[in-house]
Amino acid sequence: MKQLILGGARSGKSAFAQRQAAAAGLHVIYLATAQAGDAEMNERIAHHRADRPADWGLVEEPLALASALQTHAAPDRCLLVDCLTLWLSNLLAAGDDRLDAETRALLNTLPSLPGQVLLVSNEVGQGIVPINPLARRFRDEAGRLHQAVARLCGRVTLVVAGLPLTLKDCPA
Numbered sequence: 401m402k403q404l405i406l407g408g409a410r411s412g413k414s415a416f417a418q419r420q421a422a423a424a425g426l427h428v429i430y431l432a433t434a435q436a437g438d439a440e441m442n443e444r445i446a447h448h449r450a451d452r453p454a455d456w457g458l459v460e461e462p463l464a465l466a467s468a469l470q471t472h473a474a475p476d477r478c479l480l481v482d483c484l485t486l487w488l489s490n491l492l493a494a495g496d497d498r499l500d501a502e503t504r505a506l507l508n509t510l511p512s513l514p515g516q517v518l519l520v521s522n523e524v525g526q527g528i529v530p531i532n533p534l535a536r537r538f539r540d541e542a543g544r545l546h547q548a549v550a551r552l553c554g555r556v557t558l559v560v561a562g563l564p565l566t567l568k569d570c571p572a
Contacts, residue, residue, distance in 0.1 A: 401517075401554045402516075402554055403420065403553055404521065404553045404555070404556045404557070405417045405519065405556075405559060406523040407482055407560060408442050408522065411559045411560055411562070412560065412563075413521075413522075414429070414448065414483070414520055415451070416559045418475050420518055421456075421480045425478055426455040426476055426482060427477050428457065429480070430452055430457065430459070431470050431481045431482070432448070432458065433461065433467070434482075434483075435462045435486075439491055456469045459520070462486075462490040463487070463494060463502060465500065465502065465505075466506045466508070466509040466510075467505070469509055469513055469517065471483070473513040473517065478514040478515060478516040479515065479517045479519070481520060485542055488541055492537070510552045510553075511552055513524060519549060519553070523558065524543075525546075527566070541558065550567075550568065553568070554567040554569070554570050554571045555569050
């Protein structure tokens with residue numbers, strides 16, 4: 401099953417996704433999209449690493465997410481992607497051609513992947529309209545991405561204050 405897990409900053413979405421992955425009873429591979437560009441991001445990455453079980457696999461892929469998913473998906477695996485909005489940020493920095501190509505690749509790849517796939521992402525569309533053009537574009541691109549991914553997932557969960565709210569549950 402494919403599952404999209406949305407939530408705001410520090411909502412508990414990553415912890416929820418990790419519990420879902422652990423409960424799957426499958427070998428888990430964590431696909432990290434973050435890039436450590438500064439000391440604060442290094443700290444965030446270290447925190448996430450410390451929270452994960454040591455026996456989980458790790459793949460760091462900031463751009464070619466569809467390719468990494470194709471490479472590592474298997475019927476006996478659970479892939480946990482954390483997170484789509486960092487991936488989107490990386491793609492926005494890489495340019496429009498890469499953004500369009502990688503987004504299309506993800507949406508084309510996702511339905512055919514074997515095993516379980518958990519996709520974590522930040523819900524950023526519930527605040528005010530940003531004043532900065534790049535921030536507005538990011539918010540808009542994230543909203544479109546979430547809608548498209550949600551259509552392809554059997555389950556969509558919104559996590560608020562550590563509490564999951566199921567928005568869609570159509571397991572295959």
